[in-house]
Amino acid sequence: MARKQTAKNRRKRHKKVSKKDARSHRRPKKKPRVSSKTRQSSPKQSLPMLEALLGSPARARILRFLYRHPDAAYNLKTLSKILLLKTPSVARECLALARLGILKSRSGGSRKTYQVSAAFPFSGELRAISVHSHALSSAQILSELSKKIHPKLVVISGSFLNIPGSPTDLFVVADRVSEKQLASAMKQFEAQLGTELRWSAFNTNEFIYRWKMFDRFLKSIFESTHEILLGKVPK
Structure with missing residues (x-):
């Protein structure tokens, strides 16, 4: 009886070992390849406060511009051109703002003009x-x-930071400076900020030379309140 039990136990141990060996001889699972083209999605940029508050980027752009020029009245075509918005969109938003009492309209000839209303309670x-x-x-x-370009140094001041009296609003250094391309970018910035901007751009060699010569203009930029968005200034 003891022999039979021993043999039975041996068979059980043999079966266990066989299953373990079988598992050990299985091919290991390959790790999934990560494509070199796969990139992490960048976080979505949140809307600026005014755009988020009004729920309309076009409406925010119109108000920002008109409140910066409270004494002037503009027709729809002029607003569309300055703010880089489609005329129907400007017409719709101006009409809605006029109904709320934020803007006042005036008809002159064949064109209607809009400007901010000082009578609005929360003007x-x-x-x-x-x-x-x-x-x-x-x-x-x-x-x-x-x-537009490949900037090496980007510095903002003035209207970008709501600081009056700065020598410039944007200063850029790049290996190749295209004034035409930069002017196109500045037009976009002006449309969103609602005001004209001053900007300056140097190529890399000119910037380094002027920096070493303690250029007055560069000195005025970096001694005033500013923010460096990209790059570093030489020591």
Whole structure:
């Protein structure tokens, strides 16, 4: 009886070992290949405060511009051209703002003009939000510039930071500077900020030379309040 039990136990152990060996001889699973083209999706850029508050980028752009020029009246065609918006969109938003009492309209000849209304109860508060809220993020500025040139140094000041009296609003250094391409980018920035911008651009060699010569213009930029979005200044 003892022998039979021993033999039975041996068979059980043999079966267990056989299953273990079988598992050990299985081919290991290959790790999935990660394609070199696969990239992490960049986080979505949140809307600036005024755009998020109004729920309409076009409406925010119109208000920001008109509150920066409160004494002037503009027709739809002029607003569309300055703000780089389609005329039907401008007409729809201006009509909605006029119905709310934020804008006032005036018909002159065949064209209707719009301007901000001082009679609106919260005109002061809305103007403060429109003018002082940042319309462009650092990522948006760099993205737009990178479409036109390959900047090495990008510095913002003045209207980008709501600081009056700065020597320039945007300063750019690149190996190749195309004034035409930069002017196109600045037009986009002006449409979103609602004001004219001053900008300066140097190629890399000119910037290094002027920096070593303690150029007055460069000194005025970096001694005033500014923000470096890309690159570093020489020591």
